[in-house]
Amino acid sequence: xxxxxxxxxxxxxxxxxxxxxxxxxxxxxxxxxxxxxxxxxxxxxxxxxxxxxxxxxxxxxxxxxxxxxxxxxxxxxxxxxxxxxxxxxxxxxxxxxxxxxxxxxxxxxxxxxxxxxxxxxxxxxxxxxxxxxxxxxxxxxxxxxxxxxxxxxxxxxxxxxxxxxxxxxxxxxxxxxxxxxx
Numbered sequence: 001x002x003x004x005x006x007x008x009x010x011x012x013x014x015x016x017x018x019x020x021x022x023x024x025x026x027x028x029x030x031x032x033x034x035x036x037x038x039x040x041x042x043x044x045x046x047x048x049x050x051x052x053x054x055x056x057x058x059x060x061x062x063x064x065x066x067x068x069x070x071x072x073x074x075x076x077x078x079x080x081x082x083x084x085x086x087x088x089x090x091x092x093x094x095x096x097x098x099x100x101x102x103x104x105x106x107x108x109x110x111x112x113x114x115x116x117x118x119x120x121x122x123x124x125x126x127x128x129x130x131x132x133x134x135x136x137x138x139x140x141x142x143x144x145x146x147x148x149x150x151x152x153x154x155x156x157x158x159x160x161x162x163x164x165x166x167x168x169x170x171x172x173x174x175x176x177x178x179x180x181x182x
Contacts, residue, residue: 022159026152028145029106034159037099042164045094049087052080092153096142097135099160112141 022034054076056067070076105111118141122129131137147153 022163023103024155024159026147026155027149028109028147028152030102030109030146031104032146032156033101033103034156034163035099035101036163037094037160039164041094041098045087045090049083049090052076052083092157093139095153095156095160096139096147099163100142100156102146109145112138115141115145118144 023031025031054069054071055073057070059066059068109115110117119129122140122144131140143153147156
């Protein structure tokens with residue numbers, strides 16, 4: 001076998017392994033694949049939820065005066081907790097809209113466009129079933145039908161993080177290629 005054949009075989013094995021790592025079957029039986037999220041969207045999302053600035057406490061020592069941030073201020077703590085919650089929810093929505101692909105639904109489960117029953121179930125539970133946009137309805141449908149358990153969402157988030165990160169193997173591979181080229 002030539003080196004080119006060896007490299008192609010290795011690439012196929014690595015690709016198959018990577019697909020295994022980014023695909024999973026949810027607790028509801030839906031086969032999904034994690035997708036890379038465009039970095040600029042992630043950056044914009046972080047920018048949309050900036051850190052909360054704490055109030056300051058004035059200090060004086062002789063002729064010197066200065067303000068120190070008061071990270072123990074209850075209003076600051078509450079505001080920062082709310083920011084973190086809103087940011088986490090925004091990322092959950094991002095993972096659903098841009099970070100996953102539904103590969104196969106279990107037999108008998110309707111597609112998003114076909115499924116009207118879940119809205120009736122929502123209404124029966126007393127939950128609001130009037131979503132302002134198709135995307136907001138899709139996000140809620142995914143939570144309800146596709147990723148109903150927290151572990152499903154955790155798995156998707158872990159896959160998204162893995163896809164977006166650089167592994168130690170990638171670094172070692174790049175280093176070895178660089179050393180061979182120089």
